[in-house]
Amino acid sequence: MTTQRTLAGVHDLELVALGRTGDRAAFGELVRRHGSAVRALVRRMGADAAAADDVAQDAFLSAFEQIAEFRGEGAFRTWVSRIAARLYARRWRREARAGLLAEGTDADDPSRALGADARIDLDDALKALSDPERICVSLCYGVGLSHAEAAVALNAPLGTVKSHVKRGLDKLRSRLSPDGDGGRRRQVGG
């Protein structure tokens, strides 16, 4: 059994290979590395902190079960994030919030508007979106699903997903642009 110290410098793919052999320490290192990102993604999709942790944990457990299916063609983080996003989408549907996917919902709810002096970053900007817009945008730009894949994940018509994504993008653009509502935009690294 490998120790956490020796695993710190090991590449994700090697950790996955160790995880395939049942090495829980190696899988734990993957969770430690990517847990924050997965939890943040689910929160950005609209989950509260507790629900986000639940979904992220389920996603990692599911990832461990299916680890043999991970071929290393993409990043491990992307793979497990997609699992988490789909799990949250399913949960969201189950909680009967999917009715919100209908057109013309609370997209323009003024209570979602940000204060002018609010610090504008992605997390804040996402709060200006309705739940359906938020989850659709997160699925497409957070984990890179196509509109069609997002529609399948949400069990919603493709056209509805597209329109939610478009409206969500418009709102985010206005919030995140230098001359948007918040006035200040977050510097993006790189």
Added chain:
Amino acid sequence: MAETSFEFRLERMFAEAPPAPDADLFTLQVLERLDRGWNARRLLIGAMGVLGGLIGGYEILSTGVTGQVTGYFGQANDFLARHVAASVSGALAPGGIYVDVQAIWLAGALLVVATGFGLARLVREI
């Protein structure tokens, strides 16, 4: 072009996630849940093993092998087994319910299996 640029920027923003202060706790919780799953499986496999053992034991007993084995052990051993059976009957069922010798052997075998499981678990925990 501007649209693509914004979308690319949005993807990068989504990819950025500050490390959570309780990342280690989260990791621990995931591993604990993983352990729980494994323990449940071990329990299930163990239960299936015991069931298989019981069925196997029943099959062996029903073929009369025990009678031959008892014969090999001789009368002294038989006397001992009957003595144990009588003692157990007296202790467990003072009302006079008969406890079969074979049941005693089977219970002993199960005790050995259970002890094995217990030891294996203890070693794993240590």
